[in-house]
Amino acid sequence: MVIYIKNMVCSRCKMVVEQVLLDLNLQPEQVLLGEAYLKEIPTKEQMNALKVKLENLGFEIIDDKKSKLIDAIKTQIIVLIHHQKEDLNINLSYFLSGQLKHDYSYLSNLFSEKEGITIEKYFITQKIEKVKELLMYDELSLSEIAYQLNYSSVAHLSSQFKKITGLTPSFFKNLKGNKRTEIEKL
Structure with a gap:
């Protein structure tokens, strides 16, 4: 069972x-x-x-099938971003469809309906959380982080980071006690 x-x-x-x-x-x-x-x-x-x-x-x-599927979508995204060692050079819609054996438009509509945000927005939020983690570790440059998370450029990463957090990556990195959000609360 x-x-x-x-x-x-x-x-x-x-x-x-x-x-x-x-x-x-x-x-x-x-x-x-x-x-x-x-x-x-x-x-x-x-x-x-x-x-x-x-x-x-x-x-x-x-208990219900739709909630299980939404949780599976979140789990697949979290595993992809936070637990893979490879670069994120992947088509998210093909990846999720293949992993969950459902048409992506069905997954996308269900997720948006139940969660109030799109799968892509959730994916971006998880990526930004990973950026925060990597910035806090201070082991990689912003260029290396952008490459690892498959951003087209540092400018694209910085723009998305500021849009989500309201801060630039550099400002976030220099904050004392910078706050990260627990994965399950995203």
């Missing part, structure tokens, strides 16, 4: 969810980003306890 879990977007999330499953004697076969595969079907009491424990930790069990 598979359980879909909202806000499970990092390795630490997977470890936390796996521990919750083990604590409830729900033997997980595999825990992936956004989903947990169980060896047996949980009882109603186990599912209720799981729901409560996960909600206390900031997660949510997803």
Whole structure:
């Protein structure tokens, strides 16, 4: 049996969810980003306890198909931007269609309807969050960051960064205690 879990977007999330499953004697076969595969079907009491424990930790069990698909879109984008080591030279619509086995226009319309923003806007927001992370690490130049995240130029990155954050990348980098947003809150 598979359980879909909202806000499970990092390795630490997977470890936390796996521990919750083990604590409830729900033997997980595999825990992936956004989903947990169980060896047996949980009882109603186990599912209720799981729901409560996960909600206390900031997660949510997803029940309907459309919500599962929206969460899968977000997870694919997060994995693509935050967990891949390759450059982002990719066509997002082809990538999502291929990964999720749905026509992109359907995915796009569903996402916009339910989330109030486009997939592209969500993708850009995630990219800007990655830019913030890389700026804070101070290991790459702005040119290297632009190349890694597949921006056509530093000017394009800077323009998009300022449009989203209201700050230039250089100003953000020099801020004391610069604030990043948690991925699951984007």
